[in-house]
Amino acid sequence: MTLPLDGVTVVALEQAVAAPLSTRNLADLGARVIKVERTDGGDLARGYDHVVHGTGAHFVWLNRGKESIAVDLKSAEGCAAVRRLVDRADVFVQNLAPGATERLGLGARQLRANHPELIVVNLSGFGTGGPMEQRKAYDMLIQAEAGLISITGTPETAVKTGIPTADIASGMYCAQAVLAALLRRGRTGEGAVIDVSMLESTVEWMGHAMYTQMHTGSQPPRMGLSHTSIAPYDAFPTRDGEVLIGVQSDGGWRALVTDVLEVPELADDPRFVTNVQRVRNRSECDALVAARTVRWSTADLDARLAAAGIPAAQVKQLDQVVAHPQLRARNRWRTVGTEHAPVEALLPPVTFADVEARMGDVPALGQHTHALLVESGMDAETADATIAGGIALQADRFHPAPTR
Secondary structure (H helix, E strand, C coil): CCCCCCCCEEEEECCCCHHHHHHHHHHHCCCEEEEEECCCCCCHHHHCCCCECCECHHHHHHCCCEEEEEECCCCHHHHHHHHHHHHCCCEEEECCCCCHHHHCCCCHHHHHCCCCCCEEEEEECCCCCCCCCCCCCCHHHHHHHCCCHHHCECCCCECCCCCCHHHHHHHHHHHHHHHHHHHHHHHHCCCEEEEEEHHHHHHHHCHHHHHHHHHHCCCCCCCCCCCCCCCCEEEEECCCCEEEEECCCHHHHHHHHHHHCCCHHHCCCCCCCCHHHHHHCHHHHHHHHHHHHCCCCHHHHHHHHHHCCCCEECCCCHHHHHCCHHHHHCCCEEEECECCCCEEEECCCCCCCCCCCCCCCCCCCCCCHHHHHHHCCCCHHHHHHHHHCCCEECCCCCECCCCC
């Protein structure tokens, strides 16, 4: 069976996290993704660190399954080659600074003049227009502007999320938009110009917190591991650690206190019988639960909660996540190649019953430059001369994954 996006070609003028995540998702689904990089170091994420056998962790995460062409877009030859590749593509995704692609001759209007069925996605921090259009837009800054930091952390300390939430949100919406545009084009033949804003993507994810503020006039407090509108919902002590418990229904409360904590008299206690009452009396509720959970070890309490159907979890460290028995039991890890050595990579969370995602290698900078220059219309000698002249860069090493 074929993957859903087999036959779709995407050219991506991208860097950092948001756009690369989007196009990696498309590559996993079968699209051919041609990644355009600078000759002087390529995508910024390549150099964020060198923890994956010499390659940046962000880059390995976000760029498997792509082909890399490294060209100087300030040169006429380099820009023309990319333009010719886009002319043959289905989708063009970019997240350069606002106005940069237009100055290169790669703006949506310029590209679609003779290629109206092309789908162009412009992913930026604040969207097209508005007073902040030209502002720098790193993930932490967007988290701040979107209000995410204001509700994340403890009452004493605001924090950003431990992953690049704004980047991920906008990258996922970008991929979703491409899929929708391809579906429409299949019906109508129409291309599209799509604007994706990191700010708007993240504000959309603010969801219930934003509506709470809008309709109560009050800023939702930072709750740490707790929840503004559910109780008990927090970390509770055990003999040797802690377990997270999240009771979201009144039936769940009854099961917790009766079947797990062995204090059935609390099931009908008027202070706790409904979630509204438990939230109103949160301190007392949490204290009573904690006084009972501490009787068991973490493993034993976790098992009791699972047997009773109570939502609960142990707080795992990342080494435990890598070895997570659920991921291993479901055979979710594969091996992909990188510039320096093969590495493990997690299958994408969307699983088709009849075909596995395309887990392609993570390209070295300019690994496919010569072949793509020829594909763009250059003859082999001209491509050689372009590389020799420094207008383009061809990688000279790569370590593919073992044959699957």
